[in-house]
């Protein structure tokens with residue numbers, strides 16, 4: 001696969017609320033909500049030389065990863081559908097009129113998805129395929145609104161039965177594990193994004209989600225830790241192997257234990 005087939009989708013890294021929307025909020029909740037809800041620095045961590053779609057506004061303003069229609073979006077029942085009105089712990093801190101909501105959907109949500117859809121179409125045309133990498137991070141411990149409350153790994157790989165190549169998902173899992181990260185598939189978060197136009201229809205529009213545990217790169221104040229660069233380098237190396245489609249290669253290396261025993265035998269012989 002040519003490197004140009006990769007599309008990085010980064011929806012939750014921004015800390016920006018458009019000025020005209022600030023009046024909708026009780027801003028005293030901002031500090032905590034920004035800290036807990038933002039996939040902070042994911043634009044930097046995944047900021048690699050590939051085509052990317054970064055939503056430039058905070059998910060507290062508009063969450064482009066949610067369904068547009070609240071009736072399809074289970075998180076909307078918790079006040080955290082496409083336009084959030086509640087905090088992570090169920091406190092209403094934002095009021096949005098129907099007119100304002102419609103404007104957010106048409107001017108921001110739709111614009112983002114049109115751009116995304118167009119880029120996927122371009123890649124399909126240029127390369128015959130597109131590989132979307134949906135880039136996120138998560139809180140080290142489950143938040144009250146989150147569905148999966150089980151202990152969290154370092155890395156979560158999200159897959160879709162139709163759009164994710166199983167070999168690719170397993171490659172990511174074993175490559176991160178070889179670097180000593182704890183990895184889970186589809187826990188605490190499931191799935192991966194594909195534009196609705198292609199979803200369930202075009203297999204060549206493939207997609208996989210990579211979610212990073214924030215404890216790997218930032219502290220509880222939202223500051224980068226010293227491990228930041230190492231994590232960024234590991235991500236870069238792993239995405240490079242995806243670009244080169246190394247996950248399609250059959251592994252012929254003998255397992256490590258065999259190597260060690262073999263070395264011992266050679267030593268004894270010599």
Ligand SMILES: [Zn+2]
Nearest residue numbers: 012039136137
């Ligand atoms: Zn996210």
